[in-house]
Amino acid sequence: MQLVAPSSQARLGLRILLHLLCLVPAAILLANTLRGQLGINPVETLLHTAGVSSLRILLLCLAVTPLMRLLGAPWLAGYRRLLGDWAFFYVCLHLGIYLLFDAAFDPGYMYEDVMQRPYITMGATAFLLLLPLAITSNLWSQRRLGRRWKQLHRLIYAAAVLACIHFIWLVKGFQIEPLVYATVLAILLAVRALYWARNHAN
Amino acid sequence: MPLIKIKKNSTLSEADVTDERLFASRRLFLKTGMCATSVGALAAYLPHLAQAGIENFADRIAGAPRTREIPDETLNSWNQITEYNNFYELGVNKDDPHRNARQLRTDPWSVEVSGECNRPGTLSLDDLLQPHAFEERIYRLRCVEAWSMVIPWIGFSLSELLARFEPNGNAKYVAFETLYNRSAPLSGQRTRVLEWPYREGLRMDEAMHPLTMVVTGLYGRPLPNQNGAPLRIVVPWKYGFKSIKSVVKIRFSQTQPQTSWSMSAPQEYGFYSNVNPLVKHPRWSQATERRIGEFFRRDTLMFNGYEEEVASLYSGMDLVKNY
Numbered sequence: 197m198q199l200v201a202p203s204s205q206a207r208l209g210l211r212i213l214l215h216l217l218c219l220v221p222a223a224i225l226l227a228n229t230l231r232g233q234l235g236i237n238p239v240e241t242l243l244h245t246a247g248v249s250s251l252r253i254l255l256l257c258l259a260v261t262p263l264m265r266l267l268g269a270p271w272l273a274g275y276r277r278l279l280g281d282w283a284f285f286y287v288c289l290h291l292g293i294y295l296l297f298d299a300a301f302d303p304g305y306m307y308e309d310v311m312q313r314p315y316i317t318m319g320a321t322a323f324l325l326l327l328p329l330a331i332t333s334n335l336w337s338q339r340r341l342g343r344r345w346k347q348l349h350r351l352i353y354a355a356a357v358l359a360c361i362h363f364i365w366l367v368k369g370f371q372i373e374p375l376v377y378a379t380v381l382a383i384l385l386a387v388r389a390l391y392w393a394r395n396h397a398n
Numbered sequence: 399m400p401l402i403k404i405k406k407n408s409t410l411s412e413a414d415v416t417d418e419r420l421f422a423s424r425r426l427f428l429k430t431g432m433c434a435t436s437v438g439a440l441a442a443y444l445p446h447l448a449q450a451g452i453e454n455f456a457d458r459i460a461g462a463p464r465t466r467e468i469p470d471e472t473l474n475s476w477n478q479i480t481e482y483n484n485f486y487e488l489g490v491n492k493d494d495p496h497r498n499a500r501q502l503r504t505d506p507w508s509v510e511v512s513g514e515c516n517r518p519g520t521l522s523l524d525d526l527l528q529p530h531a532f533e534e535r536i537y538r539l540r541c542v543e544a545w546s547m548v549i550p551w552i553g554f555s556l557s558e559l560l561a562r563f564e565p566n567g568n569a570k571y572v573a574f575e576t577l578y579n580r581s582a583p584l585s586g587q588r589t590r591v592l593e594w595p596y597r598e599g600l601r602m603d604e605a606m607h608p609l610t611m612v613v614t615g616l617y618g619r620p621l622p623n624q625n626g627a628p629l630r631i632v633v634p635w636k637y638g639f640k641s642i643k644s645v646v647k648i649r650f651s652q653t654q655p656q657t658s659w660s661m662s663a664p665q666e667y668g669f670y671s672n673v674n675p676l677v678k679h680p681r682w683s684q685a686t687e688r689r690i691g692e693f694f695r696r697d698t699l700m701f702n703g704y705e706e707e708v709a710s711l712y713s714g715m716d717l718v719k720n721y
Contacts, residue, residue, distance in 0.1 A: 237690060305683070309683065
């Protein structure tokens with residue numbers, strides 16, 4: 197299957213559309229904050245919405261490469277960084293809300309959380325893995341780092357796995373929602389493994 | 399000021415009390431539509447005499463005197479208490495129980511009492527509640543997820559109820575079970591988030607402690623379904639999951655009963671589950687909590703602030719081991 201490369205206007209349109217799509221959760225949060233409509237536990241709503249949005253966009257980002265191969269559309273590659281940046285934006289929002297309202301910037305509280313609560317250990321590690329990717333998410337770094345840029349950015353796989361574990365370990369009892377994200381991630385990684393195996397067999 | 403007036407001045411606003419979804423029940427219909435009619439006249443209108451009993455309970459709940467307050471604490475609102483619940487039988491999200499509340503049928507309701515006692519049996523809700531004088535008590539509620547509320551519960555001491563069944567010398571524990579109809583499960587009970595039915599238990603001395611309540615009302619009204627209608631247990635010095643909702647079974651036992659969360663994750667939730675800021679938890683810091691309505695966390699109190707009254711129950715026990 198080979199998708200015809202769209203015009204540059206169409207690509208710009210898609211780019212704008214993706215930006216708007218990624219903006220939606222933040223816009224809803226902002227509107228609900230201003231209207232005082234964040235529910236009974238506003239901090240929890242902010243924390244959860246930011247966290248889930250980041251995970252969703254991260255998975256969307258990881259879906260681009262498989263889609264690119266499936267459709268034979270290499271021009272899709274350009275959208276990965278856009279989605280990665282947005283995922284990181286929501287990670288920062290998520291972390292910022294935690295630091296402000298839960299930890300109140302108390303280093304002792306954060307240390308205890310990271311060391312003693314496995315789901316927070318996972319979340320914190322995922323953030324640290326995404327940090328260098330966000331810093332080098334620009335053309336200049338891409339040119340400077342060359343091949344190593346691609347290698348570095350494979351950290352996204354580890355970060356996504358940790359983010360899914362972070363969510364699974366957060367919830368009480370056997371809950372479905374975090375497992376749905378984990379399943380989607382497993383499929384996206386399995387597709388890559390298949391392509392990789394096929395390339396190396398030849 | 400008469401006590402009944404205090405309730406009218408509570409944080410309930412006009413908007414708070416008009417949530418039709420919660421109270422589109424016969425009880426409210428009776429209360430609002432016929433509140434002026436006498437019990438006798440009411441009985442003439444209705445096919446079942448039992449309805450008179452329900453009307454009677456609504457009145458008794460509304461008229462329950464406040465016997466316990468907490469100085470310097472502000473009550474959480476009706477909306478906060480009834481729209482933010484952990485009641486996994488009605489869904490795992492905090493707003494699910496409120497949305498799915500109508501699934502729970504509380505009429506008719508009976509409670510089966512069994513085990514180590516001289517007077518076991520199955521009681522209708524009427525028979526169970528009738529002999530007891532209702533009172534309103536303001537308690538803190540501390541969830542293991544590190545959020546908390548201050549709630550005006552209406553009910554009576556569990557000890558009064560348990561004494562009626564004459565527990566014998568072998569009764570060392572009391573076990574409770576929540577409603578679970580295998581052929582018609584509630585929506586949450588169709589998932590395997592926990593092993594159903596929900597089970598809880600107390601040591602006999604904990605159950606007989608005067609702070610431990612049977613609750614059937616909230617804010618002067620019958621307990622809403624999402625809060626555990628028609629009757630639940632409230633143990634204010636323990637994490638919220640110990641305060642079992644919608645109870646259908648009470649069993650006196652010689653051995654420590656199995657409890658749902660302890661069955662699900664024994665390393666996280668022990669049988670005692672006393673609120674204790676010093677006992678670490680692998681998921682939530684128990685040293686602090688977020689009071690619903692506040693943004694920043696506050697310190698959690700030992701035994702949720704009931705240390706003076708309950709610490710003696712655990713003298714000599716290692717509370718870290720017996721978490």
